[in-house]
Amino acid sequence: MLDIKWIRDNPDALDRALASRGAEPISSKLIALDEARRAHIVQVQAAQERRNAASKEIGKAKAAKDEETAQRLMAEVSTIKEFLAHAEETERRLNKELDDALAVIPNTPLEDVPVGADEHDNVPYFGRNQTEAQAAAARPKKRDLPFAAKEHFEIGEALGLMDFETAAKLSGSRFVVLKGQLARMERAIGQFMLDVHTGEHGYTEVQPPLLVKDDALYGTAQLPKFAEDLFKAGEQHWLIPTAEVPLTNLVRESILDEKELPLRFTALTPCFRSEAGSAGRDTRGMLRQHQFNKVELVSITTPETSIDEHERMLSCAETVLKKLDLHYRVMTLCTGDMGFGSRKTYDIEVWLPGQDAYREISSVSVCDDFQARRMNARYRLGGAEKGNRFVHTLNGSGTAVGRALIAIIENYQNEDGTITVPAVLKPYMGGLDKVG
Missing domain, CATH: 1.10.287.40 (Serine-tRNA synthetase, tRNA binding domain)
Known part of the structure; x- marks a missing residue:
């Protein structure tokens, strides 16, 4: 607000x-x-x-x-x-x-956010003080597949490990049943991401509720404007669309000490979205589901440090893709494509050879005090200066687990229909080399 x-x-x-x-x-x-x-x-x-x-x-x-x-x-x-x-x-x-x-008024963009109408006006981002060549050298290269690449759902269905037909019988469209080694791989991806963010990036792991009240969704600006994108659960609760909601609301109606900041939280949770505005888009496969798993990153900072924290959070999300050796690019979203509560957003888009396209796998946003005002989340100034100020909040995917699975299937596919297990995931897969 x-x-x-x-x-x-x-x-x-x-x-x-x-x-x-x-x-x-x-x-x-x-x-x-x-x-x-x-x-x-x-x-x-x-x-x-x-x-x-x-x-x-x-x-x-x-x-x-x-x-x-x-x-x-x-x-x-x-x-x-x-x-x-x-x-x-x-x-x-x-x-x-x-x-x-x-x-119902969106946040105001920062001055350096490109002005534009939609995703076609987004601008490539190479990092602070980096040239395009330097950024490209630091990111994994595209995998050169010596055969015609297939899409993830073609590979998963052929292996008998990805079942959309049964999921539709159980729940309708935009659901999937994963089985066997693909189910294990998705679990492995989430555990791997949590270990990276807690062990290397200093985030505190949280296991939050998946059901939240109106006030929590209002605090992170999903309500009242985006109610149609959510799933209601009974009279008093909603299913979370992202763990950003409970993680950010951990500090609602609180006055923190300045020395406590920054606070950094991460969680691996199911997320639930109605995809109300996505009729006819990405109807095949796992790209746009009503239920999916995601590792979320949330930071609570002071106004003086939030811009630097935004860059840090982007780097944390990028680290995951670098370790998985997945080619990606980073885009600065234009004013017309940013989320409602964001002042600036970076999207990480992973390369999918089966689609021959980049697709979003992480979105990292700085919100300033926009959410904090709605949550009444403040901190007590330290030192000679007295008084309370609103905290700044940031959130990002670290990353979407289902989309990471898609990227691994398409980038690590073999001509015989098997999927090579990325090196960093082998310890989580019992040493398995291939899914087949």
Whole structure:
């Protein structure tokens, strides 16, 4: 959620930012709602002051035996009390109107985010102070397959280890049943990623709930705007669309000590998404599922360190693909393609030879205090400076396990239909060399 004080001071900046994201200007509406709220508060304060003053005047009038004045003042106090009796409800209504309006406004992009309409306007990113050649040299090369590459679902189905037909009988479209060595490989990928992030990158592993309440989804900005993308579970809970939701909300309604920051959390969880806006897209295979596993990374930082933390988090996600020897590229998302709560996002896109295309496998975003305001997550300043400030939050996939499995199947496929097990996964696969 954006700061209404900042909006009042920078209405044109807000409208320009929204225009860059393809949204209509709204600063004048927000300021009008805030003016109504502020005017009501002033009116309430004035009424309370007048009530207190009139009460004292009543005492003086009674002492002077001026009954006419006393009665007039008592009638005035009665009117004021009636107004004040409804004032709290009016204030709640005005606050809600402003909060509801703010809740559906996306975050403002950072100045260095490329302006564009959609994914076609995203820009390759090579890292800080790196040339394209240096970045390419640091990333795994494309695997040169001496035969026509197949897509993951062709290979998995031919092996009898990937079953979409049975999954459809059980649950409908966009589900899969993995069996045998492919099921084990998916489990191995998730465990490998957790070990890298906890052992090498200093993240704390968390096993969070998969069911969350409205407030948690509101805090990370999935609600109210994206309810149709979620699965409701009963009257009070939702299935998580990503572990970002419970991990980020670990600090909701908290005041942390500055010396505690940064906090870094990771979790391997199932994720559940309705894919409401994806009708007809990626209907074959595992690329776009209602249920999938993902290793999530979340960082809670100070404003001064969040940009550096964004670069660090990107590097953590890249490390996984480097260890798996999977070719990838990094894109800076343009304003029209960024997520609702993000100020800047990097997408890591892995190469899939079966599709002859790059596909997103990780999205790493810095949100500044956008989520923290919604969660009321703050930290206490250390040193001579006093007071509390909102934390900055970041999240990223470290990475999507199902898509990593797809990438391994397609990049490590052999002409005989088997799949070579990447070296780093062999300890998790009991030393197995090939899936076949």
